[in-house]
Amino acid sequence: MPKQPTYWSNLNAAVKTLAHGLGLTFQHLLKARKRSRSFAIMQPGYFEAQQGIATVQYPHEQIPVPDNGRYKLHNEIDDCIVCDKCAKICPVNCITIEPIRSPEEFGKTSDGTSKRIYAAVFDIDMAKCCFCGLCTTVCPTECLTMTKEFDFSTFDITTHNFGFGNMTVAEIEHRKNEWSNHQQTKTQTEPVAPKAPILKPKITPPTPQTD
Ligand code: SF4
Ligand code: SF4
Known part of the structure; x- marks a missing residue:
């Protein structure tokens, strides 16, 4: 049966733990005296200068984020073919695309991928995004990427809806009309297919039974 801790053994453990923690803090404090200046983590020699420092001075100093981290999304709209794959795969429906087809x-x-669809709207609501990265995986032109920007907190959640579309209202209207005119012209000029003749099934009269 394990020995039950007593009042004095508990007190002893608490004092030992406290002494150990304070000892570590004191060691860091002594080492930190060697740190003479504050500079960016990207500059050479940053880690050599971190004697005893366990905390960086954010936002003046930042720890580099991993290359494959998932942070704020960016769409290089000039490389987007508006295929809608990202919006379709998104599990939380945070990508809104309004496409306009081009004749x-x-x-x-x-x-070198051909562009045939304009993006009147291409919005990503980062407030809904769960950073699964699926949209970047399916993007055929790799224009949708995760950036290293992780600190984009704001007081107004609606500002987390980032728009990547770069068309003006007039241009959107023009492209919509262009497609609608194209569709009308196509309908008018298309030859009417001849009606297929209605074939009647051939009925063979039953042969009379002879006994
Ligand atoms: S990372 Fe995931 S949740 Fe965020 S937009 Fe892409 S698919 Fe949607
Ligand atoms: S998957 Fe890529 S190319 Fe297709 S609509 Fe999304 S961002 Fe554009």
């Missing part, structure tokens, strides 16, 4: 190719992305 013909109007440009290419930096990887």
Whole structure:
């Protein structure tokens, strides 16, 4: 049966723990005296200068974030083909896209993919985003990426809805009309397909039974 702690053994353990913690703090304090100046973590020699320091002076100093971290999303809209894959896969529906089709190719992305759809709206509501990264995985042109920006807190949650569309209201109207006119012209000029003849099923009369 394990020995039950007594009042005095508890007190002894508390004093020992406290002494150990204070000893560590004191060691850091002594080492920290060697740190003479505050400078950015990206500058050479930062870690050599961190004698005894366990806390960085955020936001003046920042610990580098990992390259594969998932933080604020960015869409390089000029490389977006408005395929809607990101919006479809998003588990929390935080990507809103309003596409406008173009009658013909109007440009290419930096990887040479043909652009045929304009993005009248391309919004990402980062307040809803769960940072799963699925949207960046499915993006065929790799224009949707996670940046290293992690501190974008605000007092107003509505400002977390980031818009990446760069079309003006007039341009949106123009492109919508262009597509609608194209559709009308297509309907008027398309030849009417001839009606297929109605084929009647051939009924063979039953042969009379002879006994
Ligand atoms: S990271 Fe996930 S939750 Fe956030 S926008 Fe992309 S798919 Fe949606
Ligand atoms: S998956 Fe990529 S290319 Fe497609 S709409 Fe989203 S951001 Fe644009």
